[in-house]
Amino acid sequence: MGAALSLITRSLGRDWRRLLFWGLAFALMSQVLMMVALITRFGALPTYVTFYDWPGNVARIIASTPSWSDIPPIIAQEWLIEIGRMNYDYGNGISEWSLSVVPSRLVVLFVLGVLSGLATGLARGDGCSRTARRGVAFATGGGAVLVAMTNATMSWVVCCATPTWVVGLAMMGLGVSTSLALERLGPVIAYVGFAVLIATILGLALRRGGRPFLNTETTHA
Amino acid sequence: MTFPTLRSSFLAAGMATLASTVSAETISIAIGHQSMCTDTYTAGVVVKELGLLEKNLPRDGKYADVDYDVSWADYSSGGPITNQMMANKLNFGVMGDYPLIVNGAKFQETDSLRTLYVAGTGYNLKGSGNSIVVPVDSDIYSIDQLAGKEVSTPVGSAAWGMLLKAMQDNNISSADYALKNQSPAVGAANIAAGKIDAHSDFCPWSEIMEFRGTGRKIYDGSETGVPYLHGVVVRQDFAEEYPEVVEAFIKAVYQAGEWIREDPIKAVSDMEGWTGVEKEVLYLYFSKGGHLTLDPTIKDAWVEALKFDHEVLAKEKAIPPLDFTAWITEDYARAAFADMGVDYEAEKAITVDPKENNAGLPMEVWHARDGISSYPDMATFLTALAEMTSTGAKLNASYVYDSETGLKLFGKTAFWVKTDAGYATFLRKGEAESHAAANGGAVISFEDAIADFTTEG
Numbered sequence: 001m002g003a004a005l006s007l008i009t010r011s012l013g014r015d016w017r018r019l020l021f022w023g024l025a026f027a028l029m030s031q032v033l034m035m036v037a038l039i040t041r042f043g044a045l046p047t048y049v050t051f052y053d054w055p056g057n058v059a060r061i062i063a064s065t066p067s068w069s070d071i072p073p074i075i076a077q078e079w080l081i082e083i084g085r086m087n088y089d090y091g092n093g094i095s096e097w098s099l100s101v102v103p104s105r106l107v108v109l110f111v112l113g114v115l116s117g118l119a120t121g122l123a124r125g126d127g128c129s130r131t132a133r134r135g136v137a138f139a140t141g142g143g144a145v146l147v148a149m150t151n152a153t154m155s156w157v158v159c160c161a162t163p164t165w166v167v168g169l170a171m172m173g174l175g176v177s178t179s180l181a182l183e184r185l186g187p188v189i190a191y192v193g194f195a196v197l198i199a200t201i202l203g204l205a206l207r208r209g210g211r212p213f214l215n216t217e218t219t220h221a
Numbered sequence: 222m223t224f225p226t227l228r229s230s231f232l233a234a235g236m237a238t239l240a241s242t243v244s245a246e247t248i249s250i251a252i253g254h255q256s257m258c259t260d261t262y263t264a265g266v267v268v269k270e271l272g273l274l275e276k277n278l279p280r281d282g283k284y285a286d287v288d289y290d291v292s293w294a295d296y297s298s299g300g301p302i303t304n305q306m307m308a309n310k311l312n313f314g315v316m317g318d319y320p321l322i323v324n325g326a327k328f329q330e331t332d333s334l335r336t337l338y339v340a341g342t343g344y345n346l347k348g349s350g351n352s353i354v355v356p357v358d359s360d361i362y363s364i365d366q367l368a369g370k371e372v373s374t375p376v377g378s379a380a381w382g383m384l385l386k387a388m389q390d391n392n393i394s395s396a397d398y399a400l401k402n403q404s405p406a407v408g409a410a411n412i413a414a415g416k417i418d419a420h421s422d423f424c425p426w427s428e429i430m431e432f433r434g435t436g437r438k439i440y441d442g443s444e445t446g447v448p449y450l451h452g453v454v455v456r457q458d459f460a461e462e463y464p465e466v467v468e469a470f471i472k473a474v475y476q477a478g479e480w481i482r483e484d485p486i487k488a489v490s491d492m493e494g495w496t497g498v499e500k501e502v503l504y505l506y507f508s509k510g511g512h513l514t515l516d517p518t519i520k521d522a523w524v525e526a527l528k529f530d531h532e533v534l535a536k537e538k539a540i541p542p543l544d545f546t547a548w549i550t551e552d553y554a555r556a557a558f559a560d561m562g563v564d565y566e567a568e569k570a571i572t573v574d575p576k577e578n579n580a581g582l583p584m585e586v587w588h589a590r591d592g593i594s595s596y597p598d599m600a601t602f603l604t605a606l607a608e609m610t611s612t613g614a615k616l617n618a619s620y621v622y623d624s625e626t627g628l629k630l631f632g633k634t635a636f637w638v639k640t641d642a643g644y645a646t647f648l649r650k651g652e653a654e655s656h657a658a659a660n661g662g663a664v665i666s667f668e669d670a671i672a673d674f675t676t677e678g
Contacts, residue, residue, distance in 0.1 A: 057308060064309040064458070067333035074307050087406045090429060090497070094257060094297035094406055156404070170402055 004205035011118060019117045026113025026148075027106045034154050034168075035083065035099050041171050042085065042097055050082045054103055076104040084155075100153045108190075112147045115197045116140055122204035139200040146193030150186045249290040250274070250466060252313040253302035256295045256496040257405070259424045259506045260350060260451040263477035263515050264315040264342045264470075266495045267488075269293045271480065273473035279465040297405070300377065303327055306336065312459045313470060315342065317379040317423060317451045322531045323540055324454050325548040330541040335457040338549045340471045340517040340557075343478070344450035346574050347443035349512045349628055350424035351383035354436035356415045362650040364391050364440045370418035373403035373411065379449060382533050383442045384421040390445065412436045424512070428502045431634045432618070438634065441648055443575070443626050448526045452519075464553065471517055471557035478515030481507050486593055501587060501618035510579040510622065510629050518569040519551050576627035584622075584632070589615035599644040600674070606632075607674035623648040624656065637670045638662050644670055 012019065039045060057078050065071050084098025123136040152168040166174070166183045174182075182189075252274075254265030268274050278289050294311065296302050299320025305311040306324070314324060314336075321338060328336045353372070355361045361370070364387055374381045388398070403411065408420035413435035420436070430436030442449055453474065460467045481488040489503035496503075506513045524545060534540045551565075558565035583595035584602040588609065596602035602621075609616060619632030624645045635646040636653035640662030647653035653664050 057310065060310070061308050065333060067331065070331040070333050077304055078308060090257065090406050090409065090426075093497075094404070096404065096406065 001206070004202060004208075007205045007208060008118070008122075008201060011121060015118075015121055018121070019114045022117030022120075023110040023113035026116065026144075027109040030109050030148055030151070031099065031101055031106075034152060037168070037171070038097055038099055038154055044085055046083045046098075047085045048083070048095075052079050052081065054078055054080045076102075078102065078104070095155075097154065097156045100155060102153045105151045105153050108151050109148065112144055112151075112194075112197070115194070115201065116144050119197060119201050119204065122201060122208065136200060136204065139196055143193045143196035143200065146189050146196070148193075150190040150193070246286065247288045247290050248284075248463060248466065249292070250313070250470075251292045251294065251311045252315070252470075253294050253296055253305055253311040254315045255297065255299070255302075257297055257426075257498070258317065258451070259498070259503065260317065260343050260449075260513055261315040262342075262492060262496075262507075263481065263517075264313075264340070264451075264453050264474045265293075266492060267477035267480065268470075268473045270491070270495050271477065273476050273480075274470055277469035277472040277476075279469060284465065298375065298378065299324070306454070306456055307331075307334065309456065312456050314454045315451065316454070318449065318527060318530050319377065319379045319382050319534060321452055321454060322527060322534055322543060323377070325545075326531070326534075326541045326543040329543055329548065336454040336548070337457050337460050337553075338452055338454050338519070339460070339467055339553045340453045340474055341519055341523065342451045342453065342474060342517065343513045343515045344448055344523065345443065345512050345514065346448050346572055347576075347626065348383060348445045348447050348449045349441055349443040349575065349626075350449045350506075351380040351421065351442035352427040352438050353384065353387070353419050353421045353440035354412055354427045354430050355419045355439050356412050356417075357435055357437050358415070359418070359437065361419065362439055364388070365393070366439075367419055368393050368397045371399045371401055372419045372421060373401035373408050373417050374421035375404055375408070375423075376400075376402045378423055379530075380421045380423040380442075382530055383445055383447075383449075385533060386445045386447065387440055387442075409435070425498060425502050425506060428505050428631075429498065431631055432499055432502050434633075438648065441626065441628060443628060447529060448522060450523050450526065453517075460553065464556070467553045468557040468560065471554050472561055474517045475557070475561065475563070478517070481515060485509065485511075504587070504593075504618070505620070505629055505631070508585075508620075508629070510575070510582040510627075512575075512629065514573040516568065516571075516573075517554055518565060519549060519554065520569055520572065522572070524549060574627075575629075579622050579627035579629065582622065585620040587617040587619065589617050603644065603670055603674045606671045607676070610671060611675060621646040625649075625652050633667050635667065637665050637667055639665050639670065639673070 058075050061074050062071055065074060079100045080103050081101040082098050085096045086093045087096040119136065119140045123133055149168065150165045152165045154167045154171070156167045156171060165186050169182065255261045256266050274291055275289065294305065299314070299316030300323065302311060302314040302316055303320065303324040306314050307327070316324065324336055325338060328334050353364065361367065372384065374384050401417065403420065405422050405426045408417070408422055409426055409430050411417040412420050412430055419439070427436065427438055431438060453470065455467055485504065485508045489500040489507055492498070492503050493500040505511055528545060531543055555565050583597050584599070585593050585595050586605060586609065587593050594605065596605055606619060621630050621632050621635050622628065623630055624647055626648065628648060630646060630648060635648065636650050638645045638647065638653050638657045640657065640660040642660065645656060647656065657664050
């Protein structure tokens with residue numbers, strides 16, 4: 001295990017630029033994909049964008065929340081940008097749907113990207129069979145999907161405007177009862193996703209043992 | 222850097238950027254309200270537009286040198302208001318019963334933050350305000366016909382809670398109908414387009430659909446027998462630091478109610494301009510005999526209703542427990558009432574039941590040019606309508622009362638029954654038919670009732 005952890009650490013240090021790119025790309029692309037999903041699902045372009053004073057709001061929360069343990073979950077709900085569509089058919093208008101760019105979720109997605117990049121890098125440098133590589137790809141992709149899904153930040157006023165990850169499922173037609181039941185499982189699903197990714201990385205590192213890390217295409221194809 | 226040092230740094234940074242808490246000279250007061258929820262208006266748009274809070278804010282003692290920065294944020298539902306209160310971007314929140322419950326429970330789930338439920342805004346004793354609507358041309362006329370159908374509602378709202386109870390009361394299990402999660406605006410659009418079998422919503426969406434001629438009410442929240450109420454929550458830290466400001470807010474709520482009662486027609490006309498909701502719809506709520514009783518007092522029955530609501534939410538959404546004793550306080554309302562010279566206990570003891578309160582109230586016609594006129598009985602009411610329609614006059618709306626519940630209705634959406642004794646109006650078709658059968662009468666249309674009084678030439 002020590003050799004595996006050492007290999008992972010060396011991989012992180014050696015390949016940090018590529019992993020940084022993976023992290024940023026994951027965080028950015030997830031936002032783009034969610035916006036595309038909203039536009040496609042509702043067949044309409046967003047009509048408003050609102051920028052929030054995230055640093056100021058975080059400072060306000062820290063200053064006005066007595067207990068340290070209360071602060072992270074409240075900050076985690078703070079938005080940086082909101083892009084959505086207003087419905088003016090009734091009253092002064094209401095936000096029909098929106099995508100919220102939430103820094104805390106961006107961090108999670110960034111970490112997810114880094115882990116996915118690390119797993120991909122280790123798999124590429126591993127002299128494993130085609131079947132094994134498919135298995136690694138499946139595990140990495142599955143873990144990433146689970147985490148990304150539970151970090152969706154779309155909101156749809158159907159849920160009394162409650163921003164929740166199951167809005168994405170509801171948008172795809174999942175029943176209300178099922179969605180609400182799954183909502184409670186969100187953290188568990190995210191943990192499972194991360195666990196699968198980390199297990200994949202550890203497994204790859206253990207397989208490679210002390211062999212030098214090769215950031216090149218495999219030679220067994 | 223140690224935690225205390227780090228915290229001090231954040232405190233300093235926070236204080237520098239804060240808009241909602243206090244500097245030495247300025248107290249910022251941020252209120253979250255809902256301009257598309259009629260029952261919140263007396264703590265929302267009315268207080269905001271009339272500047273009632275500013276008129277009541279304390280100016281002496283420790284407030285002698287204080288400046289106030291009052292800001293209002295409009296939301297389409299109560300959920301986001303709670304989130305903003307958690308982040309201390311809002312001090313006050315105005316919302317309906319179910320979102321109120323969530324607010325109190327979510328705050329009590331934290332280690333250090335709490336809200337207080339300090340006042341009501343208004344209520345309907347039996348639960349009117351929430352209702353189930355079907356497309357106007359639908360062949361569905363009662364809730365038992367919803368078995369096997371698709372029903373939408375904004376899940377988590379008071380209307381959702383009402384729908385669950387209504388279905389349970391009528392022995393329709395959740396497996397017997399397809400529940401869709403739908404926003405008020407989308408639900409209303411789907412009803413207009415006939416894309417959904419039924420939609421359950423909160424005030425005033427059902428009446429908007431009726432007024433626009435797209436929807437027909439088949440079930441009124443009053444049938445659940447559970448009071449429907451709205452109220453004001455405030456962050457406890459704010460309330461403890463500035464109790465006089467909370468009292469000022471409650472005084473403003475009371476005065477907003479007085480302002481509406483004084484001249485409902487002007488009030489709804491003004492409110493239409495502020496909210497975009499048609500004044501004829503608002504009149505159904507805010508006029509004498511309307512759905513909404515404006516009353517900031519916290520009655521024992523309301524506490525019981527909120528406990529019932531919490532049980533529903535706990536069962537469906539697994540929300541945290543809520544200590545009602547710690548959450549609800551009448552102290553601020555009592556102090557505010559005492560300051561205004563109003564007897565809190567006397568007002569608290571008054572409960573308005575539409576069935577009793579609206580008995581004998583006159584029918585009304587809203588003439589586009591001449592305004593609202595009242596008629597003591599059906600004959601004069603229908604005669605007036607016949608004369609107006611024969612001259613081609615533009616009528617905005619007409620109002621009658623449900624014979625069963627006493628609820629105020631649009632004349633055009635009521636079910637009319639003609640018997641030897643005269644005319645009666647009903648909210649639901651089934652009761653109209655029963656009344657007609659029992660009295661040897663017939664269910665007729667609104668137009669037929671008017672036609673009976675139309676004279677040729």
